[in-house]
Amino acid sequence: MFEKTVFFRAESNVKLLPQSMAEVVLSGRSNVGKSSVINALCHQKNLAKISKTPGRTRSINVYSVVIKKWMIDLPGYGFARVSFKEKELWNKMIEECIVQRKNKKIVYITIDAFVGPTKLDFDMVCWLKEHNIPFKIIVNKFDKLPDSITEYKVETKVSQYFEIDKSLVFTVSAKKKVGFGKLRGDIVRFFGLIKERM
Ligand SMILES: Nc1nc2c(ncn2[C@@H]2O[C@H](COP(=O)(O)OP(=O)(O)O)[C@@H](O)[C@H]2O)c(=O)[nH]1
Numbered sequence: 434m435f436e437k438t439v440f441f442r443a444e445s446n447v448k449l450l451p452q453s454m455a456e457v458v459l460s461g462r463s464n465v466g467k468s469s470v471i472n473a474l475c476h477q478k479n480l481a482k483i484s485k486t487p488g489r490t491r492s493i494n495v496y497s498v499v500i501k502k503w504m505i506d507l508p509g510y511g512f513a514r515v516s517f518k519e520k521e522l523w524n525k526m527i528e529e530c531i532v533q534r535k536n537k538k539i540v541y542i543t544i545d546a547f548v549g550p551t552k553l554d555f556d557m558v559c560w561l562k563e564h565n566i567p568f569k570i571i572v573n574k575f576d577k578l579p580d581s582i583t584e585y586k587v588e589t590k591v592s593q594y595f596e597i598d599k600s601l602v603f604t605v606s607a608k609k610k611v612g613f614g615k616l617r618g619d620i621v622r623f624f625g626l627i628k629e630r631m
Pocket residue numbers: 461462463464465466467468469470482483484485487488509573574575576577605606607608609
């Protein structure tokens with residue numbers, strides 16, 4: 434199913450997006466590997482553009498997994514070299530995409546396993562909790578950790594940091610294509626789709 438995901442559109446004005454039936458929204462700091470996660474999830478190489486320079490995405494990118502069931506790649510937050518005005522625009526976009534659009538959605542916040550969760554991620558989680566938006570955490574770049582650190586250890590630490598249940602944390606490596614089975618299953622359940630070949 435995921436291999437059939439197609440690029441739907443890039444949009445800088447969230448208000449122009451049509452309605453969907455369900456949306457998986459990917460958020461996270463720039464360079465944590467959100468685009469790489471989308472590609473690995475969908476068994477594709479170039480579906481989402483992977484940038485060498487962080488902080489390049491200025492619009493939201495929408496991918497259609499099946500008709501009207503979308504994955505939305507938000508611009509990354511916490512990129513230092515952007516102006517105050519750009520940060521304001523980012524905040525507006527996130528607010529419009531996550532709070533004002535009233536359709537069924539879940540946010541996956543992606544973090545870098547090597548860097549660990551940051552204050553910015555913590556603030557994002559608090560903001561989502563305040564607005565009662567369901568969310569989960571994807572810990573990417575697991576390959577960068579020493580072998581002695583298990584997924585269990587990562588998930589325990591991250592869930593403690595965010596004060597959430599451990600079952601909400603998914604450890605993956607987009608580079609090594611590890612950990613995606615569980616994540617695909619989770620998204621399929623959210624979309625309300627029958628689990629076929631993923
Ligand atoms: N080691 C490692 N590097 C990764 C992984 N996923 C992404 N990267 C690298 O991280 C950088 C940013 O990736 P990208 O997907 O563009 O991040 P985005 O800005 O969050 O969309 C690129 O150089 C990727 O090759 C991973 O699982 N392991």
